[in-house]
Amino acid sequence: MAKKYNCKTCGxxxxxxxxxxxxxxxxxxxDFEPSEYDMTEEEETKEDAQIPQEGMDxxxxxxxxxxxxxxxxxxxxxxxxxxxxxxxxxxxKTVATTCVYCNRAVTLTGNVRGEFxxxxxxxxxxxxxxxxxxxxxxxxxxxxxxxxxLADSQIQKIKGMYVPYWLYxxxxxxxxxxxxxxxxxxxxxxxxxxxxxxxLAVEEGQGRFFRIPADGMKEMDNLMMDSIEPFxxxxxxxxxxxxxxxxxxQQWDExxxxxxxRAKTRAKNALSTxxxxxxxxxxxxxTENENYSWSDQKVxxxxxxxxxxxxxxxxxxxxxxMNGQTGKMMGAIPTDTTRLLEIGGAVFIIVQIIFLIIRIxxxx
Numbered sequence: 001m002a003k004k005y006n007c008k009t010c011g012x013x014x015x016x017x018x019x020x021x022x023x024x025x026x027x028x029x030x031d032f033e034p035s036e037y038d039m040t041e042e043e044e045t046k047e048d049a050q051i052p053q054e055g056m057d058x059x060x061x062x063x064x065x066x067x068x069x070x071x072x073x074x075x076x077x078x079x080x081x082x083x084x085x086x087x088x089x090x091x092x093k094t095v096a097t098t099c100v101y102c103n104r105a106v107t108l109t110g111n112v113r114g115e116f117x118x119x120x121x122x123x124x125x126x127x128x129x130x131x132x133x134x135x136x137x138x139x140x141x142x143x144x145x146x147x148x149x150l151a152d153s154q155i156q157k158i159k160g161m162y163v164p165y166w167l168y169x170x171x172x173x174x175x176x177x178x179x180x181x182x183x184x185x186x187x188x189x190x191x192x193x194x195x196x197x198x199x200l201a202v203e204e205g206q207g208r209f210f211r212i213p214a215d216g217m218k219e220m221d222n223l224m225m226d227s228i229e230p231f232x233x234x235x236x237x238x239x240x241x242x243x244x245x246x247x248x249x250q251q252w253d254e255x256x257x258x259x260x261x262r263a264k265t266r267a268k269n270a271l272s273t274x275x276x277x278x279x280x281x282x283x284x285x286x287t288e289n290e291n292y293s294w295s296d297q298k299v300x301x302x303x304x305x306x307x308x309x310x311x312x313x314x315x316x317x318x319x320x321x322m323n324g325q326t327g328k329m330m331g332a333i334p335t336d337t338t339r340l341l342e343i344g345g346a347v348f349i350i351v352q353i354i355f356l357i358i359r360i361x362x363x364x
Contacts, residue, residue, distance in 0.1 A: 003107045004082045005037050005245050013083070015105060015246035018124035018305075018324070023242060034242040081106060095249035096162070096241075105246045112241060116251045117301075120236040121243050124160060124305040124324045131158055131307045131322055134329060138320070145333055146313060157311060160324060162244060162303040163220065164252035167211040167233070168263035170297040174205045174271040177289040180282030199282070205275040209267045211300070214259035216252030221319070222262065227330040228323040231304055235325070239303070249303060256299045268292050 005014040007025035014032065017024035022031040077092050084102040095116075096107045112118070132155055139145045148154055177200065184195045211233050215225045237243075271292065279285065305324025310317065313334050320331035 003109045003241065004105065005107075005242055008032065008036075013104060014242075016124065016243050018127050021123055021125075023245065034240045037242040038240045079106070079108060091250070093251040093253065095251060096244035096247055098248070107241050107244045109241050111251055112239075118164065118239045118303045119300050120302040121162065121239045122231060122233070122236050122302065122304050122325060123243050124247070126305075126307065126322065126324050126327050128158070128160065128307075130327065131160075134322065134327065135309070135320060135331075138329065138331060139333055142333070148313070149311075149333060154309075154311065158307055158309040158320070159248050160246070160305065160307050161248035161250075163225070163306050164216040164250070165213050165302050165304050166216055166252075166256045166259050166263075167213055167300040167302055168256075168260060168297070169208075169210050169212075169300075170264075170267070171208050171295045172206065172264075172267050172271055173293045173295075174268070174275050175289075175291045176203050176205075176272070176275045176279075176287060177201070178203070178276075178279050178282075178285050179288045180279070180285035182281065183283040200288075201279050203275045203278055205271050205278075207267075207271060207274070209263075209270075212263040212266055213304070214262045215304075216254045216256075216259060216301075217250065218253050224319060224321060224330055225306075228306065228321055228328050231323065231325055236302060244303075247305075252301070256301070260299075264292075264294065267294075 005023055006012065007014055007028060007030055009030045010025065010028040012025050012027040014023040014025055016022075016034070017031070020031055023034055023037065024031050078087050078089055080087055081099040081102065081104070083099060083104040083106075086099060086102070090097055090108075093111065094108055095111045096105070098104065099106055135155060135158065136150065139149050180199050180201060182197045182199070184197070186193055186195070213229065213231065215222070272290070307322040307324055309320040309331075311320075312318070316334065318332055318334060320329075320333075322329045
């Protein structure tokens with residue numbers, strides 16, 4: 001079902017406002033708590049059942065044949081926009097989007113049921129204006145930034161989206177065996193003596209790891225997503241589709257089991273570092289054996305806020321991202337060496353104008 005949220009005062013569409021943390025009406029200025037529009041999964045299913053299904057589950061009948069770079073028509077679904085009535089063709093995995101005809105927010109509540117329904121959501125706190133200002137500052141940090149990256153049309157590509165994540169909580173125990181040596185050099189009379197002592201150190205470390213995040217989307221670069229952490233999970237709230245209004249969202253396509261090794265690798269590195277900090281004083285050391293065990297595991301499915309922009313420049317893909325809660329950024333902005341010629345030409349023209357003015361004034 002394609003769903004919208006209407007103002008209880010004037011009937012206009014509501015959007016989630018990161019600044020206030022509420023659903024905001026741009027027409028009459030009213031604000032509403034998302035919980036006022038909360039529905040259980042059973043209620044959403046019942047409401048969807050009352051909507052005629054014609055065209056809802058049918059793929060687009062016409063269009064280009066699917067290629068390696070396109071979405072198969074079998075993966076497409078036709079929805080009717082609740083604002084203008086136009087038919088939208090989108091992926092079966094899309095949870096929240098914008099109508100291409102009226103540019104209004106659309107939440108596809110039917111796509112967040114069952115195994116795809118998150119337990120929690122972390123609402124956006126950074127507004128679009130803050131994101132745009134940070135992006136402009138990043139671009140202006142170098143006078144070699146291509147002009148296209150500062151164009152309004154480029155900045156409009158920045159989209160707020162909720163990314164599906166898995167949060168892993170578990171206990172970890174590490175047993176590490178290290179073979180080390182200490183070298184001591186001293187003199188006895190005229191003789192220099194080197195004494196080497198060998199040791200076998202066995203160390204154990206343990207810890208409780210709480211909510212290690214890993215995104216559940218194949219197309220997201222894992223290193224990029226890790227770089228915008230941390231998120232403050234104490235602000236998680238029970239999932240409510242109303243928070244999606246005005247943003248983009250998709251279902252996960254990598255399940256918790258696929259991403260579990262990522263979380264445990266991070267935990268393993270933390271445990272290993274802690275253990276090795278207790279094995280000190282060796283001149284040389286070699287780790288002979290490492291064993292890690294995990295217990296009391298728990299996994300939670302959540303949606304986390306991210307501002308994203310993908311763009312292509314001279315055949316290369318560039319990504320700008322910002323943590324939608326904390327504002328932490330990542331992104332690579334290319335350089336355009338032809339800007340040096342432009343700047344050099346501009347300086348030459350200015351110098352010539354100055355000399356011309358000086359000659360007219362008769363100073364030279």
